Amino acid sequence: MRQSRLLTKTKKEAPSDEVAKNAQLLIQAGYIYKNMAGAYSFLPLGLRVIEKINNIIREEMNSIGGQEMYMPSLQEDRLWKLTDRWSDENVDVWFKSELQAGGQVGFGWTHEEVVTDIMRQYVSSYKDLPFSAYQIQTKFRNEVRAKSGIMRTREFWMKDLYSFCATQEQHDEFYEAAAKAYERIFDRIGIGEKTYKTFASGGAFSKFSHEYQTLAEAGEDIVYVNEKKGIAINEEVLGEADLSELGVTREELVEAKSIEVGNIFSLGTKFSEAIGLTFKDEKGENRPVIMGSYGIGPARSMGTVVDLLSDEKGIVWPESIAPFRVHLVALNTDDQEVKDWADGIYTVLQKEGVEVLYDDRDARPGEKFADSDLLGIPYRVVASRKGKEQGTFEVVTRKTGEVRNLSEEELLADFDDEE
Ligand code: ATP
Numbered sequence: 001m002r003q004s005r006l007l008t009k010t011k012k013e014a015p016s017d018e019v020a021k022n023a024q025l026l027i028q029a030g031y032i033y034k035n036m037a038g039a040y041s042f043l044p045l046g047l048r049v050i051e052k053i054n055n056i057i058r059e060e061m062n063s064i065g066g067q068e069m070y071m072p073s074l075q076e077d078r079l080w081k082l083t084d085r086w087s088d089e090n091v092d093v094w095f096k097s098e099l100q101a102g103g104q105v106g107f108g109w110t111h112e113e114v115v116t117d118i119m120r121q122y123v124s125s126y127k128d129l130p131f132s133a134y135q136i137q138t139k140f141r142n143e144v145r146a147k148s149g150i151m152r153t154r155e156f157w158m159k160d161l162y163s164f165c166a167t168q169e170q171h172d173e174f175y176e177a178a179a180k181a182y183e184r185i186f187d188r189i190g191i192g193e194k195t196y197k198t199f200a201s202g203g204a205f206s207k208f209s210h211e212y213q214t215l216a217e218a219g220e221d222i223v224y225v226n227e228k229k230g231i232a233i234n235e236e237v238l239g240e241a242d243l244s245e246l247g248v249t250r251e252e253l254v255e256a257k258s259i260e261v262g263n264i265f266s267l268g269t270k271f272s273e274a275i276g277l278t279f280k281d282e283k284g285e286n287r288p289v290i291m292g293s294y295g296i297g298p299a300r301s302m303g304t305v306v307d308l309l310s311d312e313k314g315i316v317w318p319e320s321i322a323p324f325r326v327h328l329v330a331l332n333t334d335d336q337e338v339k340d341w342a343d344g345i346y347t348v349l350q351k352e353g354v355e356v357l358y359d360d361r362d363a364r365p366g367e368k369f370a371d372s373d374l375l376g377i378p379y380r381v382v383a384s385r386k387g388k389e390q391g392t393f394e395v396v397t398r399k400t401g402e403v404r405n406l407s408e409e410e411l412l413a414d415f416d417d418e419e
Pocket residue numbers: 110141143150151152153154156158260261262263295296297298299300301
């Protein structure tokens with residue numbers, strides 16, 4: 001991608017109406033656009049990041065047997081009345097609308113009811129179980145406050161997976177596999193070290209549920225952590241009995257702000273009983289399916305990465321989710337020979353399958369470097385007159401500031417090895 005053709009431009013200043021660091025940096029760098037409070041556009045650069053995150057999530061969900069599907073946002077009231085989740089008294093985040101044909105629809109803020117209803121068509125015997133299905137889809141929630149940039153919006157992507165099991169053992173096994181997959185996801189997107197599987201209350205069907213909480217000053221949540229023991233607990237399970245079951249004391253736990261990037265939840269038979277999702281067991285008896293639900297917010301995860309890993313110069317993307325791997329910055333572009341040399345390496349890198357953003361603009365070096373730091377692409381490759389004379393490119397690692405001067409051959413070998 002040539003930066004001169006990129007439809008977005010960086011801004012000199014961060015937007016003054018944003019308080020959240022993630023939104024300030026992402027808007028300033030041209031990744032996102034704020035349409036209104038709680039609703040953002042993902043521009044080409046931002047969408048590239050989200051798609052990388054989504055693909056990591058997909059790979060990990062597929063690896064535990066999840067089958068991808070897609071369900072509509074529009075939801076009929078009938079199903080939600082069966083679970084008592086239609087009324088605004090019981091659920092305070094509904095967006096609803098009137099149908100011209102008569103009746104009401106809601107915009108899905110989660111999909112347990114819908115997915116349970118669908119599966120009634122396909123589950124009849126224990127032989128049909130277990131399985132799991134997921135989607136990466138838009139949720140609508142009428143959040144009271146939306147001040148955390150892309151971490152809490154009124155329209156957002158969610159990966160929501162639902163598991164369907166015949167027995168508690170099947171469910172527990174899947175739940176554990178999902179927990180491990182979640183750890184791999186947060187490791188791969190670069191926030192694993194600060195993300196804790198956090199014990200939360202489990203509702204009626206299990207002792208605990210688990211939230212994935214990333215320690216961060218910008219967090220809206222509070223958790224109680226023991227970093228040494230690698231354990232975190234949320235407020236709901238701070239009781240003495242719970243703590244002793246988890247093998248910690250209150251004194252060992254430190255209060256910390258955190259961001260909930262995901263959660264996993266045993267649903268038991270709550271939804272299957274209300275909606276009528278049953279199967280015949282080995283004895284031919286009808287039983288309700290045991291379910292679980294597993295959510296992740298891709299944009300909230302992206303915001304968390306920006307919040308955690310950026311520095312005073314701008315964003316620092318981990319390679320796994322960076323919009324491009326290389327930021328090729330051409331200097332002295334008024335010199336045709338230097339320009340050709342830069343164009344040449346651009347073509348070669350592309351041919352080698354390296355994702356490159358090519359700053360081919362006529363601008364001063366200082367401006368180009370500042371933009372490059374702000375954009376946060378992992379490797380900056382500088383093509384300059386001096387470099388051309390010496391036959392080398394200056395390669396700067398964004399995260400560490402390490403500088404190396406590499407010949408074309410060395411450069412290509414370097415990007416080859418790490419693939
Ligand atoms: P919170 O307590 O922060 O409101 P939640 O418990 O309502 O989150 P879930 O309903 O479990 O969240 O949603 C699953 C995941 O979707 C969350 O872990 C989070 O990553 C993401 N998510 C939830 N609400 C939002 C939102 N308003 N904007 C962006 N992402 C969200």
